[in-house]
Amino acid sequence: MNRRQFIARSALAAAPVTTPGLLPGNEIASASETLVKTLYDSLSETQRAGILFPFDHSLRTKISNNWHITKPRIGDFLTADQNAMVEEIFLKAHSEEYAETVLNQVIQDSGQKGFGDSSVAIFGEPGSGDFQFVLTGRHCTRRIDGNSVAGKAFGGPVFYGHAADGFYEGPEHPGNAYWYQAKRANSVFQMLDGKQREKALLEHEPADEASTIRLKRTEEDLPGLSFADMSADQKNELRAVLNDLLLPFRKEDRDESMALIEKAGIDSLHLSFYRENDIGNDGVWDNWRLEGPHMVWYFRGAPHVHTWVHISDPDVPREARA
Numbered sequence: 001m002n003r004r005q006f007i008a009r010s011a012l013a014a015a016p017v018t019t020p021g022l023l024p025g026n027e028i029a030s031a032s033e034t035l036v037k038t039l040y041d042s043l044s045e046t047q048r049a050g051i052l053f054p055f056d057h058s059l060r061t062k063i064s065n066n067w068h069i070t071k072p073r074i075g076d077f078l079t080a081d082q083n084a085m086v087e088e089i090f091l092k093a094h095s096e097e098y099a100e101t102v103l104n105q106v107i108q109d110s111g112q113k114g115f116g117d118s119s120v121a122i123f124g125e126p127g128s129g130d131f132q133f134v135l136t137g138r139h140c141t142r143r144i145d146g147n148s149v150a151g152k153a154f155g156g157p158v159f160y161g162h163a164a165d166g167f168y169e170g171p172e173h174p175g176n177a178y179w180y181q182a183k184r185a186n187s188v189f190q191m192l193d194g195k196q197r198e199k200a201l202l203e204h205e206p207a208d209e210a211s212t213i214r215l216k217r218t219e220e221d222l223p224g225l226s227f228a229d230m231s232a233d234q235k236n237e238l239r240a241v242l243n244d245l246l247l248p249f250r251k252e253d254r255d256e257s258m259a260l261i262e263k264a265g266i267d268s269l270h271l272s273f274y275r276e277n278d279i280g281n282d283g284v285w286d287n288w289r290l291e292g293p294h295m296v297w298y299f300r301g302a303p304h305v306h307t308w309v310h311i312s313d314p315d316v317p318r319e320a321r322a
Contacts, residue, residue, distance in 0.1 A: 032092040032250070033146045036133040037126040039085045050077060055124030055148070060132055063157045063210050065306050068119035069136040075116020087115055090135055093142055098177075098248035105162045105177040109138045124148070132156075139163070139306070151313030153257040154249070157213055163304035171280030178248075178305045184241045185288050185299065189273055191234050192225070200225035205274040205287045206298065213296040213310035222291055224272030238271065242290075245297060257311050264294035264314040277302035 043052070050072045053059060059069060074086055090106075091099040103115065110117040117137055124131035130148040132155055134141070139162055143155035164175035173179035192200060202223060206212045227235060242261065246254040261269075269292040273285035279302050286301030295311040 032089045032133075032144045033126065035085050035089045035092065036122065036131070036144055039082060039089070039133075040122055040126050042079075042082055042085075047077065047082075051119075051121050053121055053123045055130045055132065057123055059121065060123045060134065061156060063141050063159055063213075063308075064136075065159055065161060065208065066138045067136055067141075069121045069134050070119045072119060073113060073117050074120055075113050075118075083116065086118070086120060086135065089133065089144060090115075090142060093144055093250055093253070094248050095250060095254075101177050102160075102248055105160075105164075106137060106140050109140075109161075109163060111138075147256075151260075151316030153260055153311035154253055154309065157210070157308065157310040159306070159308055160248075161304065161306040165304075168303045169279070169301075169305075171282050171284065171286075173301065173305070176305055178299075178307060179301065181241075181245055181307075182284075182286060182288065182299055182301050182305075184244045185271075185273075185290075186284050188234065188237050188241060188271065189285065191237060196225055196229070196234075199229070200271055201273050201275060201285075203275050205276045205300065206289065208300055208306055210308070212298055213308045215294060215296070215310065215312055219268045219270075219293050222268075222270040222293075224270040224289070224291070226267070227269040227271070228267040238269075239266070260311050260313050261292075261295060264292060264312075266292075268292040269295075279303075 040052075051070050062069070074083055078086065087103070091103060094102050106118065107114040118135055118140070119137065121134050122131065123134070126133070126146070130145075132143055132145040132148055134143050136142075139160060141157070141159040143149075143158060145155035149155045160178065162177045163169070164173065164177065169176065173182075189197070189200065227238065230238065242258065243254075246257055249257075269290060272289045272291070274287040274289075275285075277287055277300075278284075279286050288299055290297040294314045296308065297311075298308045300306040
C-alpha cells in the first residue's frame with residue numbers, strides 16, 4: 001500500500017458514515033467528498049487563508065483550459081499527507097477503469113512538478129452546508145461538491161485535455177488519454193447518409209474558450225444534425241457514444257449527467273463536426289461538438305485535445321446556469 005492509499009484509507013476509516021450537507025438521506029456516495037472534509041479539517045491557518053473561500057465567491061464558477069484557481073501549488077503549499085489526500089480525492093472522482101490514466105495525464109501535462117503543480121480551492125465548509133472543492137491546472141478543472149450545486153452535472157462546467165505527443169499531435173494522437181472519444185464520435189459520422197453529413201459537417205470550429213459552453217441558445221438556433229433526424233440505429237450509436245464520453249468519471253457523476261440529458265430531452269441534441277483543423281486531412285474529424293439547449297460537450301483534437309463540458313438541469317432558471 002503506497003502513501004496515498006494509506007492516507008486515504010485512514011481518513012475514510014475515521015470519517016462518519018454520513019456527513020451533513022453532502023448527500024442527505026444517503027451514505028456518502030463517494031470517498032471524494034469524505035476526503036475533502038478530512039482535508040479541510042487538517043488545514044493550518046496559513047493554508048486556510050490561501051485556499052478557503054465563501055461558497056458564493058465568484059471564483060467558484062470560473063473555468064479555463066490552463067489555469068490555477070489559487071496561487072499556491074499543492075506540492076509546495078500542502079504537507080505530504082495532504083497532497084496524498086488531494087491525489088486520492090482526484091482519483092475517486094473518476095472511474096476505477098480510467099482513474100490512473102487520467103492522473104497520469106495530469107502529471108504528464110503539468111511539467112516537472114507533476115501533480116504537485118495543481119492548485120485547489122474549497123468554497124464553503126464541507127459537512128456543514130454547501131461546499132465545493134475545485135482542482136485546476138493545465139488541461140484540468142474538476143469539481144467535488146456533494147450535490148451542493150443544484151442542477152449542474154459535475155458541480156458545474158469542467159474541462160479536460162491532453163497533449164500526449166507534443167503540442168502538435170499527429171492524426172492518430174498516440175498516447176492521448178481522450179482520443180478514443182473522438183474515434184467514437186466519428187463512428188456516428190460514418191453511419192450518416194449524404195444529406196445528414198451535409199448538415200453535420202460545418203466549416204469552422206467554435207472558439208476554444210469558456211464562452212463556448214454558455215447555455216444561451218434555443219433548439220432552433222443550434223447548428224449541426226439534430227438527434228431527432230437520425231435513424232434508430234444512429235440514435236442508439238449516439239447514446240452509446242454519450243455513455244463512452246462519461247466513462248472516465250465516477251458512477252454518480254455519470255448517472256447524474258445522463259439523467260439530466262434525458263430530462264432535457266435527448267432529441268434536442270445536435271451533432272456537429274468541423275472541417276477546420278482536420279489533422280492529416282484524413283476525414284477523421286478531430287473537432288466536434290454535441291450540443292443542446294441544456295448541455296454542451298465540445299471536443300477539440302487540434303492541435304491537441306481540449307474538451308469543454310457543461311450539463312445543466314432544464315428546470316433550473318437560465319440565469320442560475322450561465
